[in-house]
Amino acid sequence: MRAGDRPIPQATPIATKTLPALPQSFFSRPAELVAPELIGCLLVKCQPNGELLWGVIVETEAYSQEDPTCRGYRRRITSNETLFGEPGRFYLNISAICREAIAEKLERLEAVK
Secondary structure, eight states, rough: OOOOOOOOOOOOOSSSSSSOOHHHHHHHHOOOHHHHTTTTEEEEEEHHHHHEEEEEOOOOOOEEETTTSSTSSOOOGGGGGGGGGGOOOOOEEEETTEEEEEEETTTTTEEOO
16 A cells, blocks of 8 residues: 555444344334434345345434425325335335335334435
8 A cells, every 4th residue: 555545445244144123113103213213223135145235324314294305295106105104114215325214103104314
């Protein structure tokens, strides 16, 4: 490495594949309570080949369907159907590359971004 060069960041492996998942009851609360408690949690996805993709949640936002910036503000449609689903499900907004955790209860949209 030359002087002034920075080391290339390396991914830190997860210590175990048997990580406890947050229970659905964790997400069955208002989004403004869920959001700050997600900071520092790992978001883990197991690929079909067994590889784990993961990241640490470092920022959250809470909102409800009454908020004009919410994807479910205007109406319920096929592309936002997950937002109206069971608490604890995740909605992937590909255009913004963000993950949203569904909070509160079935049929009532509140989410954490």
